[in-house]
Structure formats: C-alpha cells, structure tokens
Amino acid sequence: MAHNEHIDRILRDWPFDPNGISVRKTKGNDGREVLQMRLDLGLLQLEISGRPDGSRPEGAETYFDYLVGRALEAVPEGEYEMSEEECEQADREFVQYYHRRICWLALREFDEAVLDADHTLGLMDFCRDHSPDDQWTMSHEQYRPFVLFHRTQAAALAALADRGAEVAVEELNAGLERIREVFAQYEAEEEYTDDELVTRLIELRESLRQHFHVGRTLQEQLEEAVATEKYELAAQLRDELQKRNPPR
Template identity: 55%
Template sequence: MDSSDHSENIDHILNTWNFEPGRLTARITTASDGRDVLQMRIEMGLLQMEINGRPDGERPYDFDSYLEYLQSQFLIDPTVPLTEDDCVEIDREFVQLYHRRICWLALREYEKAVRDADHTLALMDLCRDHSSDEEWIDSHEHFRPFVMFHRIQAKALIELEKHTPEHAIEQLTQGVEELRTFYEAEGMEDGEEFESDELHVRLIELRETLREQFEVGQTLNEQLAEAVANERYEQAAKLRDRIHRREDPR
C-alpha cells in the first residue's frame, strides 16, 4: 500500500478521542456513506457497530440476525438440532449484542438497550429449547440475570423519561419480582441469598434513590398490595379505580 494513502489510518480518531480506563465511552457518528454508526472506544482502538440489525452488519442467509434465521428454520421443523456452526454464530451474536447493549446504556438510549436485551434473552431461550449440550446452555444461562438486570434498569428509566417517577419505581418493583421468580424457578438462590444478591441490591438502591430524589412515598400499586394483604377490600377497589384512571385517562 502507498505510504501516502491514509484512508485506512484511524490515528486521527484515536488522538482526539482518548480511552478512559474504567469508563465506557461510546458515541453515534456518521460513516462515510452517510449512515449513522455506533462506536465504542477501547484501549487498543475502537469498535464500530451498526445501529440496527446485527451489530457487525452481516445478514445471515438474508435475515437481519442469526436469531431470525434460526427462528424461521424452527417454524419449518422444530426438531432440527443446532449444528456446530449454529452454535458458533449464536455465540458471536451474543458477544456483539452485549457490546452494543452496554453502549446504549452508556448513551441513555434505553429503548434500544431493551431491544437488544430482548434479542439476547430470545437467543438464550432458543439455546435452552433446541440444544442438548447442558454445559453450553449453562454458559449462556449464567448471564441471564445480568441481561434481565440491564433490561429492568432500562425499562425503569424509560418510564422516568416518558411518564413519572412513580411509574419508574413500579417498574423496578416489578422487575425485582421477575428476577426473584427466575432465581426461585432455577433453584439458584434462597430468600436470604436473593436479598443480598448484587443485582437485586442495585435495583433496590436505584428504586430508593428515585423515591428519595422525587419524594415519592408509597406508589398506588404498593398501597393496593398493602390493602389487599390487610383485607381492606373497599380501599383496594378505590385504589384499582385510581390506577385504571391513571393508565387510561380517557
């Protein structure tokens, strides 16, 4: 290559966009053809990802992702086993989606973070349902609580942006119960261990921070749960009406 050709040299990017140890730095920028792309600064350079579809821009068998390709195959024949190549591509997609998801969270693009978390969880479901390799399945299931945590966090922050702090707090409460249900179903934690689980603790801390920051006492749903638990059914009926009016203001 001609040493005067700098078209493939990214020194100018690295020199103006410093890597910061311990801090995830991402941005959306415009590629040479005008499309938006997502970039993450890493120690040895940068990662560039597509915003939609598969992060590497590939279209496996003309599908937007390998997940969509496999789902189409299982619609035809649900008994088809995953091949070794399928497993390789699934693992590639997992890693790519992880990098893009944490970038969306860093950029506060919470709806996109939820989208990629849902994609990852669907991949996990597919692995669990169509593979007989328990060790390989467990290698993904090990990360399910972490993906759920990201999704719960992002969903709550969407509620905070679009609705009210009360909605965000209720979303976090719902998410905590989803996480608890998963742990119980998998036999991963007993009650005391769940209470001290790091992901659970972080969700509770976020919920209580929002409660304190926005001066939110008991939410309507929390008041409803307490009324039902104490058999105050008339009060519970009134609270249900208030919740219904809030959710459907027509």
Template identity: 50%
Template sequence: MKPMREDLDALLRGWPYVHGEVTARKTHGADGRPVLQLRIDLGVLQMEVQGRPDGTRPEGHPTYLEALRDQQAIAGAAFELDEDRCVEIDREFVQYYHRRVAWMALRNFERVVEDADHTLALMDFCAAHPPSQDWIEEHEQYRPFVLFHRTQAAALAALQEADPEGAIAAIDEGLRALSESVADLSALDFEDVEEFGFSERLGELRRSILTEYDLQASLAEQLSDAIAHEKYELAAKLRDRMAEKSDRRSR
C-alpha cells in the same frame, strides 16, 4: 495516486481510551448512515444502530434469532442447535452486549431495553431447544445481568419522561424477574447466585427515586418497616388498609 491509509492512528489519538470508563458515540458512516462506536482498549467497535449490530442479514433475516425461528418452523421436531448454530448464537449475544453497553453510555435507555429484550428472547429460544444442559447453564448464568441492565434502563427511561411512578413499576417488575432467574439458577446448582448484587443495586435505585420524588413506599414496604421498628399500632392500621384494598380488588 497515494495509497489509502489502513492504520487507525488518527482515530485512536483523537479518541483516547480511559481505563474503567465506558465511552461511546453516535456518528455517521461514509455513506451518511448513523452508526454507533464504542471505544475499547486497543481499538474501536463500530456498530449499526438498526438490526444486527454488524449489519449482516443472516439468511436474509434482520437477526440470527429470526433466522433460527424460521429454521425451527421448517424443521419442526427435528430442529436442533448444532455446533455451527451455537457459534452464531454466541456471536449475536456478544454483538448485542456491546451495543447495549454503548446505548447505556449514551443514555439512550429505550434502545438499551430493546437490545436487552432481544438478548432475553434469544436466551429463551436457546433454553427451549438446548443443545446440552452444560451449554444452557453456561449461558443462563448471564440472564440476571441482562435483566439488571434492562430494568435499570427501563427505570431511567421512565425518569427521562418525568414518570417516577413508572420507574418504580419497572424496577418492581424487574426485581420479580430477577428473583425468578436467581431461583432457576439455584435449581441448576449454581453457587452464590445471590452474590451478583443486582437486586441490592436495583433496591438502592428504587429507594433513591422514592426519596428524590417524595413518593410513598408501598403498603407492604411500610408494614415491613413498621414491624422492624416495633411500631405495632401502625402495623395493625397498615394491615387493615391492605385488607381493604384487597377486598376492593376482589369485588
């Protein structure tokens, strides 16, 4: 009986790594279950498409976040994030990041949103039970990146459903969340938090959608543009329209 091969030569040769590109594919495991693969330098990551990407069930739960919630409910005020829990939290952060990137490469934007929401919920849990201020700051600096991924994916998912207005609404919601996150980071004395460039990139996506689908900018945006170009008569009319809409909403 020939020994089973343990090298990955055939796999890696058949799926070459291209520097600077994110390449993923959906395939099947030996038992026929669907799995997700992400090509990285020096190898391949294989992930489950449901539950935790590594397929484990921490303490019988689908994810470590759910295990933590159960532990906190039992321990109450005595609950704390010790070193072992922090290590497991970081493992889950990394796993969901890799799967989020893979779903994005495959243009499965709804799954990107789902995995981003899980990461944000895990961040919220950690922030509510901080092991130390330094640990929280170290992790919160990545929230804008996760929000950017989520917002971009939510907008693109709406476009896949031929809903450009929904895409604009998703971007506006994401920009508000991103602005709040940047303000929180500023309060933590992070320097140059605006330099992430995520708001600018989402703004560019928003403008491209408005142009491509011939959508009208919001009254506030039209007013800002009119003032910038010294079109004061138009600005006055836009203010009147905004006031009328505000009156109708308040009735």
C-alpha cells in the same frame, strides 16, 4: 492491491480512557449514523438498528430471527435442536448485542438499551429451549440476571424521564421480581437477597422514592389489596392502572 488505510488519526484524536466507557454516535461515509466504542486496542463500530454488525444472516434481520424460522419448520414440530454451528453463531450475536447494549447505556439512550436487552433475553430463551447441551445452556443462563439488571435499570430510567418516578419504581419492582424468579428457577433463592445486582437495583429504587417522595405505588397498593382480599379497592386500583397504562 490492498489499500493502506489506517485509523491512526481517529485513535490519536480520541484517546482511550481506562477508567470509563468511551462511546459516541457518528456518521459513516454514506451519512448513516453508527455507534463507536473506543477500546484500548482500537475501536468497535456498530450499526444502530438491526444486527450490530450490519449483516443479514441467512437473509434474516438477525440470527435469532433465522433460528426462529428454522424451529417453525422443524419436523416433528417442537423438536428442533440447534447444531454446533448454530450455537457458535448465536454466541456471536450475544456478544454483538452485549456491546451495543453497553453503548446505549453509556449514551443514556435507555429505550434502545431495553430493546437490545429484550433481544438478548429472547435469544436466551430460544437457546435454553433448543440447546443440544446443558453445559452450553448454562454458559448463557448464568448471565440472565445481568441482562435483566441492565434491562431493569434502563426501563426504570426511561420511565423516570417519560412517565415519572412512580412508574420508574414499578419498573424496578417488576425487574426485581423477574430476577427473583430466575434465582428460584435454579434453586438459588437464598442467594437473591445478597446478590450485588439486586442490591444496586433496590438502592436505586429507594433513592427514587426518597428524592421524588414516592410512597406506595399503585401496583404495590393493588397487590396489597388483593393479598388482604379487599377486592372492591383492588378493582378501583386496577382501573387506575389501566387508565395510566392504556394498551398499545
């Protein structure tokens, strides 16, 4: 017999805000932490690690992991093509990770947002390389700059808190370059400069420069030294960068 279980009290005590993103961490009945996002028609609940819905598709931690395993077993090697069912399941995982990325950003847990963005970008790469249909491929590729925007924003703000403004500026420069490469790949370089997401990242970078008095970063100085063939200076700057960012 079905139980009459309602979430009326939760919805009443946590009203929907149409002008913002309402997200919180809470604990499940077993004491584990979960994320909840309040929507106009209810709420989403997401696990904080692994796949957001808590499932293990085909026994793998995520559907992306499952697909990678399938591709590695393909014969002949490198000629794996996704089935229609696999495309549908990949779409489900894209949506789940999007919602959790939004939650992490709203909670200002930027390292977690970077991890989820990287998962999405990796799944995008896989789908691009093994897609059965160009139109389906582009249905995801059109959002690559948006995911990179979130990743760049989160990486910069995480760096600002942990390693300082100069590193945050370098994260923004690196992210902007990755977005520029996407526009170039699809022969849309003329659209890069006027893109709203690019503009917002540049504004954040220049705001950090001004507020924290950041001049040219070590990475920017290195690139200039290489461009002007000042190789001795470039070697010194490279050493400084390696000291600041030791290999993990």
